[in-house]
Amino acid sequence: MTTSPTGPELSGPLFGAGEPPISSLPVREGPSFESLDPRTGDVVGVHAIHSAEEVEAAVERSRLAAIWWRDIGFEGRKEFLLQWRSVITRRLAQLSQLVHLETGKPHGDAQLEIGLAIDHVNWAAKNAKKVLGATSVSSGVFAINHASSVRYNPLGVVGVIGPWNYPVFTPLGSITYALAAGNGVVFKPSEYTPGVGRWLVDTFTEVVGGRPVLQLVTGYGETGAALCRAGVDKVAFTGSANTGKRVMAACAENLVPVVIEAGGKDSVIVDEDADLAAAAEGALWSGMSNAGQTCIGAERVYVHRAVFEPFMAELLEQARTVTAHAANDSLIGPITMPSQLEVIQRHIDDAIAKGGRVVLGGAGAVGERFVQPTIITHVPEDSAAITEETFGPTLVVNPVDDMDEAVQLTNATEYGLAGSVYGKRRAVSIAERVRSGMTSINAVAMFAGVPSLPFGGVGQSGFGRIHGPDGLREFTYAKAITRQRFKPLLNLTSMQRDEATDKNAALLINLLYGGRKTLR
Ligand code: NAD
Numbered sequence: 001m002t003t004s005p006t007g008p009e010l011s012g013p014l015f016g017a018g019e020p021p022i023s024s025l026p027v028r029e030g031p032s033f034e035s036l037d038p039r040t041g042d043v044v045g046v047h048a049i050h051s052a053e054e055v056e057a058a059v060e061r062s063r064l065a066a067i068w069w070r071d072i073g074f075e076g077r078k079e080f081l082l083q084w085r086s087v088i089t090r091r092l093a094q095l096s097q098l099v100h101l102e103t104g105k106p107h108g109d110a111q112l113e114i115g116l117a118i119d120h121v122n123w124a125a126k127n128a129k130k131v132l133g134a135t136s137v138s139s140g141v142f143a144i145n146h147a148s149s150v151r152y153n154p155l156g157v158v159g160v161i162g163p164w165n166y167p168v169f170t171p172l173g174s175i176t177y178a179l180a181a182g183n184g185v186v187f188k189p190s191e192y193t194p195g196v197g198r199w200l201v202d203t204f205t206e207v208v209g210g211r212p213v214l215q216l217v218t219g220y221g222e223t224g225a226a227l228c229r230a231g232v233d234k235v236a237f238t239g240s241a242n243t244g245k246r247v248m249a250a251c252a253e254n255l256v257p258v259v260i261e262a263g264g265k266d267s268v269i270v271d272e273d274a275d276l277a278a279a280a281e282g283a284l285w286s287g288m289s290n291a292g293q294t295c296i297g298a299e300r301v302y303v304h305r306a307v308f309e310p311f312m313a314e315l316l317e318q319a320r321t322v323t324a325h326a327a328n329d330s331l332i333g334p335i336t337m338p339s340q341l342e343v344i345q346r347h348i349d350d351a352i353a354k355g356g357r358v359v360l361g362g363a364g365a366v367g368e369r370f371v372q373p374t375i376i377t378h379v380p381e382d383s384a385a386i387t388e389e390t391f392g393p394t395l396v397v398n399p400v401d402d403m404d405e406a407v408q409l410t411n412a413t414e415y416g417l418a419g420s421v422y423g424k425r426r427a428v429s430i431a432e433r434v435r436s437g438m439t440s441i442n443a444v445a446m447f448a449g450v451p452s453l454p455f456g457g458v459g460q461s462g463f464g465r466i467h468g469p470d471g472l473r474e475f476t477y478a479k480a481i482t483r484q485r486f487k488p489l490l491n492l493t494s495m496q497r498d499e500a501t502d503k504n505a506a507l508l509i510n511l512l513y514g515g516r517k518t519l520r
Pocket of ligand 1: 161162163164165166170188189190191219220221222223224225226228238239240241242243244246247250260261262263264294295296337389391417456457461
Protein backbone atom coordinates (compact mmCIF):
# COMPACT_ATOMS: atom_id res chain seq x y z
CA MET A 1 0.00 0.00 0.00
CA THR A 2 1.19 3.54 -0.75
CA THR A 3 0.51 6.72 1.12
CA SER A 4 -0.70 9.88 -0.58
CA PRO A 5 -0.89 13.36 0.98
CA THR A 6 -4.54 12.71 1.72
CA GLY A 7 -3.84 9.36 3.31
CA PRO A 8 -3.25 5.78 2.23
CA GLU A 9 -4.45 4.71 -1.20
CA LEU A 10 -7.21 2.18 -1.09
CA SER A 11 -6.85 -1.18 -2.71
CA GLY A 12 -8.73 -4.45 -2.59
CA PRO A 13 -12.47 -5.05 -2.67
CA LEU A 14 -14.39 -2.14 -1.21
CA PHE A 15 -17.48 -3.91 0.01
CA GLY A 16 -18.95 -7.31 0.46
CA ALA A 17 -20.74 -8.50 -2.68
CA GLY A 18 -23.72 -6.27 -3.38
CA GLU A 19 -23.31 -4.24 -0.20
CA PRO A 20 -23.86 -0.50 -0.11
CA PRO A 21 -21.01 1.86 0.85
CA ILE A 22 -22.33 2.70 4.27
CA SER A 23 -21.09 1.96 7.71
CA SER A 24 -24.26 1.24 9.54
CA LEU A 25 -27.18 -0.89 8.56
CA PRO A 26 -29.41 0.80 5.97
CA VAL A 27 -31.99 3.20 7.35
CA ARG A 28 -35.17 1.23 6.90
CA GLU A 29 -38.78 0.92 7.86
CA GLY A 30 -39.16 -1.03 11.06
CA PRO A 31 -38.85 -0.81 14.81
CA SER A 32 -36.96 2.18 16.12
CA PHE A 33 -36.29 4.00 19.39
CA GLU A 34 -35.55 7.55 20.47
CA SER A 35 -32.44 8.82 22.15
CA LEU A 36 -33.26 11.57 24.67
CA ASP A 37 -31.50 14.50 26.28
CA PRO A 38 -31.54 13.45 29.95
CA ARG A 39 -31.56 17.09 31.08
CA THR A 40 -34.89 17.81 29.44
CA GLY A 41 -36.33 14.65 27.92
CA ASP A 42 -36.12 16.20 24.43
CA VAL A 43 -35.61 13.81 21.52
CA VAL A 44 -32.03 13.92 20.20
CA GLY A 45 -32.33 11.25 17.50
CA VAL A 46 -34.19 8.20 16.23
CA HIS A 47 -32.38 4.90 15.68
CA ALA A 48 -33.22 1.44 14.41
CA ILE A 49 -33.81 -1.52 16.69
CA HIS A 50 -31.82 -4.05 14.75
CA SER A 51 -33.05 -7.63 14.61
CA ALA A 52 -30.93 -10.76 15.02
CA GLU A 53 -30.87 -11.20 11.21
CA GLU A 54 -29.66 -7.64 10.69
CA VAL A 55 -26.97 -8.11 13.32
CA GLU A 56 -25.78 -11.28 11.60
CA ALA A 57 -25.66 -9.43 8.28
CA ALA A 58 -23.55 -6.69 9.88
CA VAL A 59 -21.11 -9.30 11.20
CA GLU A 60 -20.86 -10.83 7.73
CA ARG A 61 -20.21 -7.44 6.13
CA SER A 62 -17.50 -6.73 8.67
CA ARG A 63 -15.97 -10.19 8.18
CA LEU A 64 -15.48 -9.61 4.45
CA ALA A 65 -14.03 -6.14 4.93
CA ALA A 66 -11.83 -7.41 7.77
CA ILE A 67 -9.91 -9.57 5.30
CA TRP A 68 -8.78 -6.42 3.49
CA TRP A 69 -8.12 -4.71 6.83
CA ARG A 70 -6.00 -7.64 8.06
CA ASP A 71 -4.09 -7.87 4.80
CA ILE A 72 -2.99 -4.21 4.69
CA GLY A 73 -0.85 -5.04 7.71
CA PHE A 74 0.25 -2.98 10.69
CA GLU A 75 1.61 -0.09 8.63
CA GLY A 76 -1.54 0.23 6.52
CA ARG A 77 -3.82 0.13 9.55
CA LYS A 78 -1.62 2.61 11.36
CA GLU A 79 -2.12 5.16 8.56
CA PHE A 80 -5.90 4.83 8.62
CA LEU A 81 -6.12 4.86 12.41
CA LEU A 82 -3.95 7.97 12.62
CA GLN A 83 -6.18 9.64 10.05
CA TRP A 84 -9.21 8.72 12.15
CA ARG A 85 -7.44 10.18 15.21
CA SER A 86 -7.03 13.46 13.31
CA VAL A 87 -10.63 13.49 12.09
CA ILE A 88 -11.95 12.98 15.64
CA THR A 89 -9.62 15.71 16.87
CA ARG A 90 -10.70 18.21 14.21
CA ARG A 91 -14.37 17.51 14.94
CA LEU A 92 -13.93 17.44 18.72
CA ALA A 93 -16.51 20.20 19.30
CA GLN A 94 -19.12 18.36 17.23
CA LEU A 95 -18.62 15.07 19.06
CA SER A 96 -18.51 16.83 22.47
CA GLN A 97 -21.87 18.41 21.72
CA LEU A 98 -23.36 15.04 20.83
CA VAL A 99 -21.99 13.43 24.02
CA HIS A 100 -23.34 16.41 25.99
CA LEU A 101 -26.78 16.01 24.42
CA GLU A 102 -27.08 12.26 24.90
CA THR A 103 -25.55 11.95 28.38
CA GLY A 104 -26.18 15.41 29.83
CA LYS A 105 -22.56 15.72 30.98
CA PRO A 106 -20.89 19.16 30.74
CA HIS A 107 -19.00 19.99 27.54
CA GLY A 108 -15.68 20.10 29.40
CA ASP A 109 -16.17 16.55 30.68
CA ALA A 110 -17.14 15.36 27.20
CA GLN A 111 -14.04 16.97 25.76
CA LEU A 112 -11.83 15.38 28.42
CA GLU A 113 -13.15 11.88 27.72
CA ILE A 114 -12.73 12.34 23.95
CA GLY A 115 -9.22 13.74 24.40
CA LEU A 116 -8.17 10.66 26.37
CA ALA A 117 -9.74 8.39 23.75
CA ILE A 118 -7.83 10.15 20.97
CA ASP A 119 -4.59 9.48 22.83
CA HIS A 120 -5.48 5.78 22.91
CA VAL A 121 -6.20 5.69 19.16
CA ASN A 122 -2.79 7.24 18.61
CA TRP A 123 -1.02 4.78 20.92
CA ALA A 124 -2.71 1.66 19.58
CA ALA A 125 -2.00 2.69 15.98
CA LYS A 126 1.68 3.31 16.68
CA ASN A 127 2.38 0.34 18.93
CA ALA A 128 0.42 -2.54 17.43
CA LYS A 129 3.30 -3.75 15.27
CA LYS A 130 5.82 -3.71 18.10
CA VAL A 131 3.50 -5.56 20.47
CA LEU A 132 1.86 -8.02 18.07
CA GLY A 133 4.36 -8.50 15.25
CA ALA A 134 6.62 -11.54 14.95
CA THR A 135 9.15 -11.74 17.79
CA SER A 136 12.00 -14.24 18.10
CA VAL A 137 12.24 -16.16 21.34
CA SER A 138 14.87 -18.47 22.79
CA SER A 139 14.40 -22.07 21.61
CA GLY A 140 15.75 -23.76 24.74
CA VAL A 141 17.89 -26.87 24.81
CA PHE A 142 15.65 -29.49 23.19
CA ALA A 143 14.89 -27.32 20.15
CA ILE A 144 18.30 -25.66 19.96
CA ASN A 145 18.41 -26.40 16.21
CA HIS A 146 15.20 -24.39 15.65
CA ALA A 147 14.42 -20.71 15.28
CA SER A 148 11.33 -19.93 17.40
CA SER A 149 8.98 -17.00 17.10
CA VAL A 150 5.59 -15.80 18.24
CA ARG A 151 3.16 -13.38 16.63
CA TYR A 152 -0.36 -12.32 17.57
CA ASN A 153 -2.99 -12.74 14.86
CA PRO A 154 -6.39 -11.02 14.67
CA LEU A 155 -9.36 -13.11 15.75
CA GLY A 156 -11.68 -12.03 12.92
CA VAL A 157 -14.70 -9.96 13.98
CA VAL A 158 -15.05 -8.58 17.50
CA GLY A 159 -18.44 -7.56 18.90
CA VAL A 160 -18.21 -4.52 21.17
CA ILE A 161 -21.11 -3.77 23.52
CA GLY A 162 -20.82 -0.38 25.19
CA PRO A 163 -22.28 1.60 28.11
CA TRP A 164 -23.58 5.19 28.09
CA ASN A 165 -21.55 6.82 30.85
CA TYR A 166 -18.37 7.33 28.77
CA PRO A 167 -19.77 6.63 25.31
CA VAL A 168 -16.52 7.54 23.51
CA PHE A 169 -13.68 6.66 25.87
CA THR A 170 -15.05 3.30 27.00
CA PRO A 171 -16.01 1.60 23.71
CA LEU A 172 -12.98 3.02 21.92
CA GLY A 173 -10.83 1.24 24.51
CA SER A 174 -12.02 -1.97 22.87
CA ILE A 175 -12.78 -0.83 19.30
CA THR A 176 -9.45 0.90 18.70
CA TYR A 177 -7.33 -1.90 20.09
CA ALA A 178 -9.35 -4.57 18.24
CA LEU A 179 -8.99 -2.62 14.98
CA ALA A 180 -5.27 -1.98 15.49
CA ALA A 181 -4.82 -5.73 15.94
CA GLY A 182 -6.42 -6.32 12.52
CA ASN A 183 -10.00 -7.28 13.40
CA GLY A 184 -13.30 -6.14 12.00
CA VAL A 185 -15.65 -4.78 14.68
CA VAL A 186 -19.41 -4.64 15.10
CA PHE A 187 -20.33 -2.06 17.71
CA LYS A 188 -23.55 -1.99 19.70
CA PRO A 189 -23.59 1.27 21.69
CA SER A 190 -25.85 1.78 24.68
CA GLU A 191 -29.48 2.59 23.87
CA TYR A 192 -28.87 5.89 25.72
CA THR A 193 -26.04 6.98 23.40
CA PRO A 194 -26.69 5.54 19.92
CA GLY A 195 -25.96 8.86 18.21
CA VAL A 196 -22.43 8.91 19.59
CA GLY A 197 -21.97 5.33 18.39
CA ARG A 198 -23.15 6.25 14.91
CA TRP A 199 -20.81 9.25 14.81
CA LEU A 200 -17.80 7.08 15.68
CA VAL A 201 -18.64 4.40 13.12
CA ASP A 202 -19.46 6.90 10.37
CA THR A 203 -16.20 8.85 10.78
CA PHE A 204 -14.10 5.69 10.73
CA THR A 205 -15.95 4.45 7.66
CA GLU A 206 -15.36 7.78 5.96
CA VAL A 207 -11.63 7.39 6.64
CA VAL A 208 -11.45 3.87 5.17
CA GLY A 209 -13.30 4.91 2.02
CA GLY A 210 -16.61 3.30 2.92
CA ARG A 211 -15.36 -0.18 3.69
CA PRO A 212 -17.59 -1.74 6.37
CA VAL A 213 -14.73 -2.81 8.66
CA LEU A 214 -16.42 -1.17 11.65
CA GLN A 215 -20.18 -1.69 11.71
CA LEU A 216 -22.92 -0.23 13.90
CA VAL A 217 -25.95 -2.03 15.27
CA THR A 218 -28.40 -0.25 17.56
CA GLY A 219 -31.16 -1.28 19.90
CA TYR A 220 -31.75 -2.53 23.43
CA GLY A 221 -30.42 -5.56 25.29
CA GLU A 222 -31.88 -7.99 22.72
CA THR A 223 -29.70 -6.49 20.00
CA GLY A 224 -26.66 -6.91 22.28
CA ALA A 225 -27.65 -10.51 23.00
CA ALA A 226 -28.05 -11.11 19.24
CA LEU A 227 -24.52 -9.80 18.69
CA CYS A 228 -23.20 -12.41 21.14
CA ARG A 229 -24.84 -15.11 18.99
CA ALA A 230 -24.10 -13.64 15.55
CA GLY A 231 -20.88 -15.51 14.84
CA VAL A 232 -18.40 -13.00 16.27
CA ASP A 233 -15.00 -14.28 17.37
CA LYS A 234 -14.92 -12.37 20.64
CA VAL A 235 -17.17 -10.03 22.61
CA ALA A 236 -15.85 -7.03 24.51
CA PHE A 237 -18.55 -5.99 26.94
CA THR A 238 -18.60 -2.91 29.16
CA GLY A 239 -21.55 -2.44 31.47
CA SER A 240 -23.00 -3.75 34.71
CA ALA A 241 -21.88 -7.05 36.24
CA ASN A 242 -25.41 -8.48 35.94
CA THR A 243 -25.58 -7.83 32.20
CA GLY A 244 -22.02 -9.16 31.94
CA LYS A 245 -23.26 -12.50 33.27
CA ARG A 246 -25.98 -12.61 30.60
CA VAL A 247 -23.41 -11.76 27.93
CA MET A 248 -21.17 -14.58 29.15
CA ALA A 249 -24.07 -17.04 29.14
CA ALA A 250 -24.97 -16.13 25.54
CA CYS A 251 -21.34 -16.33 24.43
CA ALA A 252 -20.86 -19.68 26.19
CA GLU A 253 -23.31 -21.27 23.73
CA ASN A 254 -20.68 -21.03 20.98
CA LEU A 255 -17.53 -20.87 23.11
CA VAL A 256 -17.08 -17.20 22.16
CA PRO A 257 -14.46 -15.62 24.45
CA VAL A 258 -15.35 -12.43 26.31
CA VAL A 259 -13.78 -9.42 27.97
CA ILE A 260 -15.93 -8.10 30.79
CA GLU A 261 -15.41 -4.52 31.96
CA ALA A 262 -18.02 -4.21 34.70
CA GLY A 263 -18.78 -1.98 37.66
CA GLY A 264 -16.83 -0.97 40.72
CA LYS A 265 -16.97 0.28 44.29
CA ASP A 266 -13.68 2.13 44.34
CA SER A 267 -12.23 3.73 47.42
CA VAL A 268 -9.91 6.62 48.08
CA ILE A 269 -7.56 5.84 50.97
CA VAL A 270 -6.18 8.84 52.86
CA ASP A 271 -3.19 8.24 55.13
CA GLU A 272 -2.18 10.49 58.03
CA ASP A 273 0.75 12.00 56.09
CA ALA A 274 -1.36 12.85 52.99
CA ASP A 275 -1.74 16.31 51.48
CA LEU A 276 -5.33 16.72 52.72
CA ALA A 277 -6.32 19.51 50.34
CA ALA A 278 -5.19 17.40 47.38
CA ALA A 279 -6.87 14.29 48.77
CA ALA A 280 -10.16 16.15 49.26
CA GLU A 281 -9.93 17.62 45.75
CA GLY A 282 -9.29 14.18 44.21
CA ALA A 283 -11.99 12.39 46.21
CA LEU A 284 -14.54 15.09 45.41
CA TRP A 285 -13.83 15.07 41.69
CA SER A 286 -13.68 11.30 41.50
CA GLY A 287 -16.97 10.92 43.37
CA MET A 288 -18.98 13.76 41.87
CA SER A 289 -17.79 14.38 38.31
CA ASN A 290 -20.10 12.98 35.63
CA ALA A 291 -22.67 12.97 38.46
CA GLY A 292 -20.87 9.98 39.97
CA GLN A 293 -21.63 7.83 36.93
CA THR A 294 -18.07 6.63 36.53
CA CYS A 295 -17.02 2.99 36.75
CA ILE A 296 -13.65 4.08 38.20
CA GLY A 297 -15.18 6.84 40.31
CA ALA A 298 -14.74 6.94 44.10
CA GLU A 299 -17.78 5.86 46.08
CA ARG A 300 -16.02 5.28 49.41
CA VAL A 301 -13.30 7.20 51.27
CA TYR A 302 -11.32 5.70 54.15
CA VAL A 303 -9.45 8.33 56.14
CA HIS A 304 -6.88 7.81 58.90
CA ARG A 305 -8.60 8.78 62.13
CA ALA A 306 -5.78 11.18 63.01
CA VAL A 307 -6.68 13.43 60.06
CA PHE A 308 -10.39 12.72 59.69
CA GLU A 309 -11.64 16.08 61.00
CA PRO A 310 -9.32 18.32 58.94
CA PHE A 311 -9.96 16.15 55.86
CA MET A 312 -13.73 16.55 56.26
CA ALA A 313 -13.35 20.31 56.70
CA GLU A 314 -11.41 20.47 53.40
CA LEU A 315 -13.86 18.22 51.59
CA LEU A 316 -16.93 20.20 52.66
CA GLU A 317 -15.29 23.51 51.89
CA GLN A 318 -14.47 22.35 48.35
CA ALA A 319 -17.89 20.70 47.83
CA ARG A 320 -19.78 23.90 48.71
CA THR A 321 -19.91 25.19 45.13
CA VAL A 322 -20.76 21.91 43.39
CA THR A 323 -24.40 21.64 42.34
CA ALA A 324 -26.24 19.79 39.61
CA HIS A 325 -28.63 21.67 37.35
CA ALA A 326 -29.75 21.94 33.73
CA ALA A 327 -27.84 25.07 32.73
CA ASN A 328 -24.80 24.69 30.50
CA ASP A 329 -22.41 25.93 33.21
CA SER A 330 -23.43 23.21 35.69
CA LEU A 331 -20.39 21.35 37.05
CA ILE A 332 -22.30 18.10 37.04
CA GLY A 333 -25.16 16.96 34.86
CA PRO A 334 -28.24 14.81 35.30
CA ILE A 335 -28.57 11.11 36.03
CA THR A 336 -28.50 9.76 32.49
CA MET A 337 -30.44 6.56 33.17
CA PRO A 338 -33.69 7.43 35.03
CA SER A 339 -33.95 4.02 36.73
CA GLN A 340 -30.70 4.77 38.61
CA LEU A 341 -32.44 7.51 40.65
CA GLU A 342 -34.24 4.83 42.64
CA VAL A 343 -30.95 3.02 43.41
CA ILE A 344 -29.28 6.23 44.59
CA GLN A 345 -32.27 7.10 46.79
CA ARG A 346 -32.29 3.60 48.31
CA HIS A 347 -28.56 3.74 49.12
CA ILE A 348 -28.85 7.16 50.78
CA ASP A 349 -31.92 6.16 52.80
CA ASP A 350 -30.33 2.89 53.89
CA ALA A 351 -27.09 4.59 54.98
CA ILE A 352 -29.05 7.12 57.06
CA ALA A 353 -31.32 4.45 58.55
CA LYS A 354 -28.25 2.46 59.63
CA GLY A 355 -26.75 5.46 61.45
CA GLY A 356 -24.77 7.33 58.77
CA ARG A 357 -24.33 11.07 59.39
CA VAL A 358 -25.30 13.31 56.47
CA VAL A 359 -22.89 16.21 56.09
CA LEU A 360 -23.98 17.29 52.60
CA GLY A 361 -27.12 16.63 50.54
CA GLY A 362 -29.01 13.68 51.93
CA ALA A 363 -32.42 12.07 51.51
CA GLY A 364 -33.86 15.09 49.65
CA ALA A 365 -30.92 15.33 47.23
CA VAL A 366 -32.52 13.03 44.66
CA GLY A 367 -34.69 15.01 42.25
CA GLU A 368 -36.55 14.07 39.09
CA ARG A 369 -33.50 14.22 36.84
CA PHE A 370 -30.67 15.61 38.99
CA VAL A 371 -29.06 14.45 42.22
CA GLN A 372 -27.29 17.01 44.40
CA PRO A 373 -23.89 16.00 45.82
CA THR A 374 -24.29 13.94 48.95
CA ILE A 375 -21.64 13.08 51.54
CA ILE A 376 -22.37 10.76 54.44
CA THR A 377 -19.89 9.76 57.17
CA HIS A 378 -19.71 6.88 59.65
CA VAL A 379 -21.74 4.57 57.41
CA PRO A 380 -21.84 0.93 58.62
CA GLU A 381 -19.96 -1.41 56.32
CA ASP A 382 -23.02 -3.58 55.70
CA SER A 383 -24.97 -0.67 54.14
CA ALA A 384 -25.95 -0.84 50.48
CA ALA A 385 -23.99 2.41 49.98
CA ILE A 386 -20.85 0.41 50.83
CA THR A 387 -21.59 -2.98 49.35
CA GLU A 388 -23.33 -2.08 46.03
CA GLU A 389 -22.42 0.22 43.16
CA THR A 390 -24.37 3.49 43.69
CA PHE A 391 -23.51 5.29 40.41
CA GLY A 392 -24.54 8.71 41.68
CA PRO A 393 -22.83 11.83 43.10
CA THR A 394 -22.45 10.37 46.58
CA LEU A 395 -19.46 9.74 48.82
CA VAL A 396 -19.34 7.65 51.96
CA VAL A 397 -16.45 8.80 54.18
CA ASN A 398 -15.44 6.61 57.11
CA PRO A 399 -12.55 6.99 59.58
CA VAL A 400 -10.14 4.06 60.03
CA ASP A 401 -7.64 3.28 62.80
CA ASP A 402 -4.77 2.49 60.45
CA MET A 403 -3.95 1.67 56.85
CA ASP A 404 -4.35 -2.07 57.42
CA GLU A 405 -7.99 -1.42 58.19
CA ALA A 406 -8.30 0.87 55.15
CA VAL A 407 -6.92 -1.88 52.88
CA GLN A 408 -9.02 -4.59 54.51
CA LEU A 409 -12.26 -2.58 54.13
CA THR A 410 -11.38 -1.56 50.58
CA ASN A 411 -10.84 -5.20 49.68
CA ALA A 412 -13.99 -6.40 51.45
CA THR A 413 -16.16 -5.61 48.41
CA GLU A 414 -16.88 -8.16 45.70
CA TYR A 415 -15.73 -5.59 43.13
CA GLY A 416 -12.08 -4.82 42.33
CA LEU A 417 -11.82 -2.21 39.62
CA ALA A 418 -9.65 0.74 40.65
CA GLY A 419 -9.00 3.31 43.38
CA SER A 420 -6.62 5.89 44.82
CA VAL A 421 -4.21 6.28 47.71
CA TYR A 422 -3.17 9.62 49.16
CA GLY A 423 -0.10 9.56 51.39
CA LYS A 424 3.68 9.65 51.44
CA ARG A 425 5.70 6.97 53.23
CA ARG A 426 3.34 4.01 52.85
CA ALA A 427 1.42 4.95 49.71
CA VAL A 428 3.05 2.48 47.32
CA SER A 429 2.79 -0.46 49.69
CA ILE A 430 -0.88 0.36 50.34
CA ALA A 431 -1.56 0.55 46.60
CA GLU A 432 0.11 -2.83 46.10
CA ARG A 433 -2.13 -4.45 48.72
CA VAL A 434 -5.40 -3.18 47.25
CA ARG A 435 -7.10 -5.94 45.26
CA SER A 436 -8.00 -4.04 42.10
CA GLY A 437 -6.85 -3.68 38.54
CA MET A 438 -5.67 -0.08 38.83
CA THR A 439 -4.58 2.39 41.53
CA SER A 440 -3.46 6.03 41.33
CA ILE A 441 -1.28 7.47 44.07
CA ASN A 442 -1.80 11.11 45.07
CA ALA A 443 -4.17 11.55 42.13
CA VAL A 444 -7.36 9.97 40.79
CA ALA A 445 -7.98 7.95 37.62
CA MET A 446 -4.61 8.80 36.08
CA PHE A 447 -4.04 5.20 34.91
CA ALA A 448 -6.90 5.71 32.41
CA GLY A 449 -4.86 8.41 30.71
CA VAL A 450 -1.73 6.29 30.33
CA PRO A 451 -2.24 4.42 27.04
CA SER A 452 0.51 1.91 27.75
CA LEU A 453 -1.16 0.69 30.97
CA PRO A 454 -3.75 -2.10 31.03
CA PHE A 455 -7.30 -1.20 32.09
CA GLY A 456 -9.62 -3.71 33.77
CA GLY A 457 -10.64 -5.27 37.03
CA VAL A 458 -10.96 -8.42 39.12
CA GLY A 459 -13.91 -10.16 40.82
CA GLN A 460 -17.31 -8.70 39.93
CA SER A 461 -15.53 -5.88 38.08
CA GLY A 462 -14.77 -8.36 35.33
CA PHE A 463 -11.72 -9.77 33.59
CA GLY A 464 -9.58 -9.27 30.55
CA ARG A 465 -7.86 -6.00 29.73
CA ILE A 466 -8.23 -3.12 27.32
CA HIS A 467 -5.49 -0.50 26.68
CA GLY A 468 -1.76 -1.02 26.43
CA PRO A 469 0.01 -4.14 25.18
CA ASP A 470 -2.41 -6.37 27.13
CA GLY A 471 -5.32 -4.60 25.46
CA LEU A 472 -3.88 -5.25 22.01
CA ARG A 473 -3.21 -8.93 22.74
CA GLU A 474 -6.74 -9.30 24.13
CA PHE A 475 -8.08 -9.17 20.55
CA THR A 476 -5.66 -11.69 19.06
CA TYR A 477 -4.59 -15.28 19.33
CA ALA A 478 -0.97 -16.19 19.93
CA LYS A 479 0.63 -18.07 17.06
CA ALA A 480 3.86 -19.98 17.78
CA ILE A 481 6.18 -21.07 14.94
CA THR A 482 9.38 -23.09 15.08
CA ARG A 483 11.64 -23.46 12.01
CA GLN A 484 14.34 -26.15 11.88
CA ARG A 485 17.70 -24.54 11.06
CA PHE A 486 19.87 -27.69 11.03
CA LYS A 487 19.45 -31.41 11.71
CA PRO A 488 19.22 -32.32 15.43
CA LEU A 489 22.01 -34.10 17.26
CA LEU A 490 19.38 -36.18 19.04
CA ASN A 491 16.46 -36.99 16.75
CA LEU A 492 13.63 -37.39 19.27
CA THR A 493 10.63 -37.18 16.95
CA SER A 494 11.32 -40.22 14.82
CA MET A 495 10.09 -43.82 14.68
CA GLN A 496 13.75 -44.70 14.19
CA ARG A 497 14.67 -43.34 17.62
CA ASP A 498 16.89 -45.97 19.23
CA GLU A 499 17.93 -46.95 22.75
CA ALA A 500 21.12 -44.92 22.58
CA THR A 501 19.14 -41.77 21.75
CA ASP A 502 16.79 -42.38 24.70
CA LYS A 503 19.83 -42.89 26.99
CA ASN A 504 21.41 -39.68 25.77
CA ALA A 505 18.09 -37.83 26.23
CA ALA A 506 17.90 -39.11 29.84
CA LEU A 507 21.52 -38.04 30.39
CA LEU A 508 20.77 -34.60 29.03
CA ILE A 509 17.67 -34.14 31.24
CA ASN A 510 19.71 -35.21 34.27
CA LEU A 511 22.60 -32.94 33.42
CA LEU A 512 20.25 -30.00 32.98
CA TYR A 513 17.84 -30.40 35.84
CA GLY A 514 19.09 -33.14 38.19
CA GLY A 515 21.58 -31.02 40.12
CA ARG A 516 19.44 -29.43 42.81
CA LYS A 517 19.26 -31.27 46.16
CA THR A 518 15.88 -32.43 47.46
CA LEU A 519 14.46 -30.13 50.12
CA ARG A 520 14.02 -31.77 53.52
P1 NAD B 1 -25.76 -2.15 31.19
O1 NAD B 1 -25.20 -3.41 31.69
O2 NAD B 1 -27.17 -1.83 31.52
O3 NAD B 1 -25.69 -2.08 29.59
C1 NAD B 1 -24.47 -2.16 28.89
C2 NAD B 1 -24.74 -2.56 27.46
O4 NAD B 1 -25.21 -3.91 27.44
C3 NAD B 1 -25.79 -1.74 26.73
O5 NAD B 1 -25.37 -1.50 25.42
C4 NAD B 1 -27.01 -2.65 26.75
O6 NAD B 1 -27.91 -2.41 25.69
C5 NAD B 1 -26.36 -4.00 26.59
N1 NAD B 1 -27.16 -5.14 27.05
C6 NAD B 1 -28.19 -5.16 27.93
N2 NAD B 1 -28.65 -6.42 28.08
C7 NAD B 1 -27.91 -7.22 27.28
C8 NAD B 1 -27.89 -8.62 27.03
N3 NAD B 1 -28.75 -9.45 27.62
N4 NAD B 1 -26.97 -9.08 26.18
C9 NAD B 1 -26.07 -8.26 25.58
N5 NAD B 1 -26.05 -6.93 25.78
C10 NAD B 1 -26.95 -6.40 26.62
O7 NAD B 1 -24.76 -1.01 31.69
P2 NAD B 1 -24.89 0.55 31.53
O8 NAD B 1 -25.97 1.03 32.45
O9 NAD B 1 -24.96 0.93 30.11
O10 NAD B 1 -23.47 1.04 32.08
C11 NAD B 1 -23.23 1.25 33.44
C12 NAD B 1 -22.40 0.15 34.03
O11 NAD B 1 -21.21 0.01 33.24
C13 NAD B 1 -21.92 0.44 35.42
O12 NAD B 1 -22.00 -0.72 36.20
C14 NAD B 1 -20.47 0.85 35.22
O13 NAD B 1 -19.67 0.67 36.35
C15 NAD B 1 -20.08 -0.02 34.10
N6 NAD B 1 -18.91 0.51 33.37
C16 NAD B 1 -17.74 -0.18 33.47
C17 NAD B 1 -16.61 0.30 32.82
C18 NAD B 1 -15.30 -0.44 32.91
O14 NAD B 1 -14.43 -0.15 32.11
N7 NAD B 1 -15.12 -1.37 33.82
C19 NAD B 1 -16.70 1.46 32.07
C20 NAD B 1 -17.90 2.13 31.98
C21 NAD B 1 -19.02 1.63 32.64
